[in-house]
Amino acid sequence: MxxxxxxxxxxxxxxxxxxxxxxxxxxxxxxxxxxxxxxxxxxxxxxxxxxxxxxxxxHAAARSLRAGRTGVVLLGGSSAPIGPLFSEFYRELQGALRRRGYTSVLYGPSPGEGDEPARAWAELRPAAVLCLEPVLTPAGVDLLHRSGTRAVFTLGTAPVAGAHALIMDQREVGAAAGAHLLATGRRRLGVVIPADPGLDQFSAPRLAGLRAAAASALAGPVETLPLDFTEASGAAAAARCRDLGLDGVFGYNDEYAMLLLRSLQDLGLDVPARVALVGADDLLLGRLLRPRLSTVHMTLPGGESLATLIDEIIADPTTTPATRNLLTVRLIPRDSS
Structure with missing residues (x-):
């Protein structure tokens, strides 16, 4: 040979x-x-x-040595499922960064705990880091800055000291779903809680938002419906809806809501006459179902605006970290509620 x-x-x-x-x-x-x-x-x-x-x-590495930093913007990936909203957001952001001369690198899921993710990212000497999961600690942010990273952003539900916080207030998603269900006369509400622990960072504040809406309307207690993404679990959640006498359910997102919708129908519970149902994400498939799925539509800013912000802070890393709310929501009522 x-x-x-x-x-x-x-x-x-x-x-x-x-x-x-x-x-x-x-x-x-x-x-x-x-x-x-x-x-x-x-x-x-x-x-x-x-x-x-x-x-x-x-040679990028040689150029980086001369400049003292790379032109890399590291996007910390997530161990949780990334939905279409984030996929489109990342796609737009990567294109906008490329047009500004940066190389975006998707790194994930984040390795280890504590300061380990920051140490792994720092080895690449990125100019900026945008972390999707809440894995960065204040010490990790400091480590990245000391290793030469000029801009550190967290994209999640809570700020981290030392980083620029891009907040997606998931309570607003639950509050919008709850307000709609209450406006349609529903008073015994339930909320789907996915069994996947990686989704806790989204499901917990969505539950809190709906509970706050129910409390302000003097509705009854909000029940939780644990749901694994399987037909058997969907059947169990539908049976729990029936046994608790729920008349309105927020399905966490469109995918889980569609699973529950099918399970409710299999059990003979009419949607929306017996149980009104709302999802989130505004997926095309939800519009093709019968009944069409009501949903919470979420919007993130375009990639151009965030790329501009990243570029500005790389240019001036002394900019005081700030908290910016990125998420806007609106309820789209359809036939399921």
Whole structure:
């Protein structure tokens, strides 16, 4: 068996300089977009053509050493399921960061506990970190800053000292669902609580928001409906609805609400005559069901605005950390309530 061919030696800036007939400094100026008016357009084109012919790409690590930091924006991933809202948000943000010259890196799920995630991220020397899960501690934020990270953001339900907090107040989601159910005359309310512990950070404040809405309307106690994402668990939750005499349920999100809807129908409980049902996320599939699923529509700001904020704080890391509320919600009533 013949040995595989040895990997070719990657071209260097010196190779580009020789082929283009310029100095290595000129190559660096042109390919790193720092030439200003010092390099004529014909020379620029010659350098870029030589680089393309050789397949040369500037070395990011070397450039980072010169700058003292990378152009990486690290997006800390989540161990919890990422829904369509976050998927679209991350897609837009990555595109906006790329247009500003940054490389976004999705790193996750976050490794370890305590300061371990911050230590793992710090090894990459990112210019900025945006952490989706509440895994960063104040000490971890400090460690990232001391390692050269200029901007640290948390994206979640509560701020962390030292970081810029992008808050998604999940209580508003539950409150919107509860207010709608109460407005339709429902008084014995239930809330689906997913069995997946990774969703606790969202389900607990949504429950609190609905309970606050019920309390303000002097409704009865709000019951919880534990639900694993299985047909058997859906059947058990539907039976609990029947046994408790619930007349309105917030299904946590559209997926869990659709599972419960099918289970209620299998049990002979009419939706919405017997039980009104509301989801969240405004998924297309919820509009295709019969009855069509009422839902809480959630909106996050576009990726451009957040990329601009990240860029501004990287440029001025002395900016005092602030808390910004990102989430807006509105109830979309349909046939299920």
């Amino acid at each position: 013949s040995n595989p061919p040895a990997a070719a030696t990657p071209p260097t800036s010196a190779d580009v300089a020789r082929l283009a007939g310029v100095s290595r400094a000129t190559v660096s100026f042109v390919l790193n977009d720092t030439a200003g008016g010092r390099v004529g357009e014909q020379t620029r084109q010659r350098v870029r053509a030589a680089a393309a012919e050789l397949g040369y790409v500037p």
